[in-house]
Amino acid sequence: MMEKPCLVVDIGSAYCKAGWNGGNSPSLRVPSVVAYLPFSEDTRPRSMQLKPVIGSSNLSIIKELPTEFVISRGAITNWDAMEFMWHYIFDELNNKPNDHPILITGLLPKDEQSRQRITEIMMETFNVPSLHIGNQAELALFGAGLLTGTVLECGAGLTHIAPIFGGQVISNSAIICELGGLDISLLLYKSLINKEAEMKHFVQREAMEDLKEKFCYVNKTPIQEESSSNTNSTEVRFSVLPDGQVVSLTEKHLTYPNVLFKPSQFDLPGEELSDQILKSALSSGWNFKSIFSNVVLSGGSTLFDGFPERLFRDLCRIRPGFRSSEVISWPNRIDLPWIGGSILSCLSSFKSCCITREKYNEEGKDAVQ
Structure with missing residues (x-):
């Protein structure tokens, strides 16, 4: 066969x-x-x-x-x-x-x-x-060359935190959040195009995806985050959409991917990402030290500039005293x-x-x- x-x-x-x-x-x-x-x-x-x-x-x-x-x-x-x-x-x-x-x-x-x-x-x-x-999480970890660790799978529609030991997901400790790259696109669309509308057509979604990939990033440090959230920032970037419309993006627009780390900052429900990763690892039982020590990134929404550095900083800030976490971010993680x-x-x-x-x-x- x-x-x-x-x-x-x-x-x-x-x-x-x-x-x-x-x-x-x-x-x-x-x-x-x-x-x-x-x-x-x-x-x-x-x-x-x-x-x-x-x-x-x-x-x-x-x-x-x-x-x-x-x-x-x-x-x-x-x-x-x-x-x-x-x-x-x-x-x-x-x-x-x-x-x-x-x-x-x-x-x-x-x-x-x-x-x-x-x-x-x-x-x-x-x-x-x-x-x-x-x-998907087990295969992502396997694709990264590991059998034990935590997979942070962040795609278009979901964020999935999966603690894995010996190649098997500890399902009772896994966390799934309905938050992903499409939510960033929707934030851009409502802010730049129509705050009352939804992205119901492929062309609309594709235009916002293109903006994200070209311009958006994650703040690496609290100082950068505080600066980008300042609505008085005067720095503006311009881009032309496929229909010819010109949009202006402020620093706040460019850092919308921060929503993946702190949804409450954008009036969306959900705990901070680092807190959820630690909660998932701690609830996995006596294996939590080895599970928390390697966090493998997977999915297209982890490709934003600054994503691995921001996650590592946040995990170091809240980590228990036993050890730090290594954030593993392979260049091909979108395909893991x-x-x-x-x-x-x-x-x-x-x-x-x-x-x-x-x-x-x-x-x-x-x-x-």
Whole structure:
């Protein structure tokens, strides 16, 4: 069964990443958005149908159409659209899914219904020979070359703090917050464009993502944070949006990523990030010293300039007396869960982790553990 390469798919609120195991990075990145193109199968008058449009190669079309985001806060919101996305991924990678094992990651850890639904689709629609649904945090730590530590996964829709010992998440001590990069984008959008509106279209979200990547950063020290929060700052940067609109960004706009560390500063609920990491480690039991000693960053929202330095400073400030934490920030941390899946699926032991088609045929949804 494992002689053929495994296809590794990491699903996320911003992108789905896919590629063959053994690689150092995914070969395909698909925006987690679907547009719908009206069409008619013939020229006779009849009601129009909607054709889903997916993929980076179709962005010029997607930008002109109504769009729907397939994944929100770590949960799949439209299963038909998700299935279309999997079809697109398999086609782009020239993969016949009934010939290759599949590893999927990116789901909320305790979302048992989604795990069962994915297994059902993969087995009955795509007829895959075997399937493994991996824990994103465990795979991220594995991708970083560790088996024990804390993973801080901060993506588009969620912040996930996961204490891990010996390669296994201590699930009762994990913390999930509905706060991520999209919240920074929304702060920018409301402040710069329309304070009463939401980002409901891909073009709006993409414009704010571009601003974030070009200009935004995290304050490394309290002095910098106090300075950037001063609304009287006169330094302004200008940027032109895709629609031609010119926006002016003050220092306050540029440091919106500070919300990930201190939500209350932006009138959002939630404790300070460092406090939650320490709470998670302390509640994990007698292993908390080794778990707290390595904090591995994962996800695109940890890529802001100043993020690792700010986290290290905050953890040093609150750490217990036993030892400090090392913040591990690999340059490829946006892909760590995929990389971990790529490594895991190359191991001889991977076969025992999979649900085979035969097992699914015998046990159905009960095969999902």
